[in-house]
Amino acid sequence: MSEATPIYYLIFAAAALMIGMGKGGLGVAFAALATPLMALVLPVGKALAVVLVIQMTADVFAVGAHWRRWDTKLAALLIPGALAGVVVGTFFITAVSPQALRTTLAVVILLFTAYKLFERSFLRGVVYRPRPWHSPLAGGISGFTSAVANNGGPPVTIYLLMHNLQPRTFIATTAIFFLILNYIKLPFYLYAGLFDWTLLRSALPLLVLAPIGVWIGKAFVLRVNKEVYERVILLFLVISALLVLLT
Numbered sequence: 001m002s003e004a005t006p007i008y009y010l011i012f013a014a015a016a017l018m019i020g021m022g023k024g025g026l027g028v029a030f031a032a033l034a035t036p037l038m039a040l041v042l043p044v045g046k047a048l049a050v051v052l053v054i055q056m057t058a059d060v061f062a063v064g065a066h067w068r069r070w071d072t073k074l075a076a077l078l079i080p081g082a083l084a085g086v087v088v089g090t091f092f093i094t095a096v097s098p099q100a101l102r103t104t105l106a107v108v109i110l111l112f113t114a115y116k117l118f119e120r121s122f123l124r125g126v127v128y129r130p131r132p133w134h135s136p137l138a139g140g141i142s143g144f145t146s147a148v149a150n151n152g153g154p155p156v157t158i159y160l161l162m163h164n165l166q167p168r169t170f171i172a173t174t175a176i177f178f179l180i181l182n183y184i185k186l187p188f189y190l191y192a193g194l195f196d197w198t199l200l201r202s203a204l205p206l207l208v209l210a211p212i213g214v215w216i217g218k219a220f221v222l223r224v225n226k227e228v229y230e231r232v233i234l235l236f237l238v239i240s241a242l243l244v245l246l247t
Contacts, residue, residue, distance in 0.1 A: 004198070004199055004202045004203070005041070007041055008041050008042070008199070008203070009202075009203060009206065011037050011038055011040070011041055012038070012050065012054075012203045012206050013206045013209055014034075014037065015033075015034035015037060015038055015050075015051060015054055016054050016057075016058075016206055016207060016208075016209035016210045016213060017209045017210075017212070017213040017216070018030050018031055018033050018034050018213065019031045019034050019051070019054050019055055019058045019210060019213060020058045020061070020062075020209065020210040020211060020212060020213020020214040020215075020216070020217060021213040021214070021216050021217035021220075022213075022217060023055075023058045023059065023061075023062035023175065023178075023213075023214055023217065024061075024062060024065065024213060024214035024215060024216060024217020024218040024219075024221070025171060025217045025218050025220075025221030026217040026220065026221055026224070027230065028151075028153035028154075028157070029112075029116055029230050029233045029234060029237065030217075030233055031055075031153075032109065032112055032151050032153070032233075032237060033233065033236060033237060033240060034051050034054065034150070035047060035048065035051045035105065035109075035149055035150040035151065036105065036106070036109050036237070036240035036241055036243070036244050037240055038050055038051055039102065039105060039244050040240070040243055040244065042196075042199075043098055044098065044101045044102050044105055044244075045093060045098070045101065045192070045194045046194060046195075046196050046199065048093070048148075048149075048150055048189070048194055049189050049194035049195045049196070049200075050196075050199065050200065050203075051150045052150060052182060052185060052186065052189060053200060053207070054207065054210055055150065055178070055182045056179075056182050056183060056186070057207050057210040057211070058210040058211065058213065058214055059175065059178055059179035059182055059183075060179065061210070061211040061214040061215075062175040062179070062214050063172075063175045063176055063179050065175075065214060065218055066168065066171055066172035066175050067172075068172075069168050069169055069171075069172035070169065070172035070173040070175070070176045070177075071163075071165060071169055071172075071173045074135075074159075074160065074163060074165075074173055075173050075176050075177045075180070077135035077136075077139070078135050078136075078138060078139035078142070078156060078159070078177055079139060079177075079180060079181075079184075080136060080139065081135060081136030081137065081138065081139025081140035081141075081142075081143065082139040082140065082142055082143035082146075082152075082177075082180075082181050082184065083139075083143060083184055084136075084139075084140050084143065085139065085140040085141060085142060085143020085144035085145075085146070085147065085152075086143040086144070086146070086147045086181070086184055086185050086188055087143075087188070088140075088143075088144050088147075089143060089144040089145070089146070089147025089148045089188075090147055090185075090188040090189070090191065090192055092104075092144075092147075092148055093147065093148060093192055093194070094192050101148070102244055102245065103245060104148055104149065105148065105149045105241075105244055106241040106242070106244045106245035107241075108145050108148065108149035108151055109149065109151065109237055109238075109240065109241035109244070110237075110238065110241050112151055112153070112154060112237070113234050113237045113238055113241070115154045116154075116230065116234055117234065119157075130162075130163075134159060135159065137155075138155040138156055138158065138159035139155075139156070141155040142154075142155045142156045142181070143181060143184075146178075146181055146182075146185065147185060147188070152178070152181065153174075156174065156177060156178075157174070160173055160174065
């Protein structure tokens with residue numbers, strides 16, 4: 001289905017809120033739902049492009065909410081690898097079949113879910129010793145998975161957590177990195193011909209839900225039981241990934 005139907009507008013609105021709330025502070029698991037949900041009503045390539053536009057909108061407000069609280073050096077070290085990852089990811093998107101792309105999206109989402117489930121166990125007791133290749137590796141994996149699934153959070157999250165940043169600095173550095181990364185992806189997605197301008201134009205008014213979501217996420221981040229809500233979101237992620245894989 002590639003025409004603008006009521007279900008498309010409903011999922012677009014939900015995706016805008018989810019992405020905004022995730023970037024506002026409720027976490028990447030919330031925002032990760034957007035792409036597989038959109039892929040249920042659009043071809044994966046078009047779904048990636050639609051979600052990118054929402055992310056780019058939310059990124060501006062997320063960065064504004066945490067203005068100049070980021071670690072500039074750490075963010076900058078990630079960018080070269082992220083650019084290389086986006087290049088490889090774009091080549092992958094244009095080279096594989098639509099079904100292979102759907103499978104890749106589902107696999108990335110399931111791997112992300114597994115990571116979130118075992119994140120604490122994975123990082124517990126790790127003594128981090130920085131190496132020059134860590135930042136390009138984290139940036140590269142993030143750039144690739146972001147290009148093929150709009151989900152580049154885990155490698156960057158691990159990389160930044162290892163540096164023991166203050167919570168506000170961590171959130172702000174993540175926000176500025178993904179703003180830069182998503183704007184890097186724009187010309188590559190244009191080159192790959194992923195945008196359906198008719199679909200996008202028809203839903204542009206709904207983009208206002210992205211900054212509203214940022215505000216909601218920032219307001220409620222300290223008021224929700226994050227562990228409970230994240231488990232619920234991970235369940236929905238698994239369901240959505242399986243639906244993408246089987247439809």
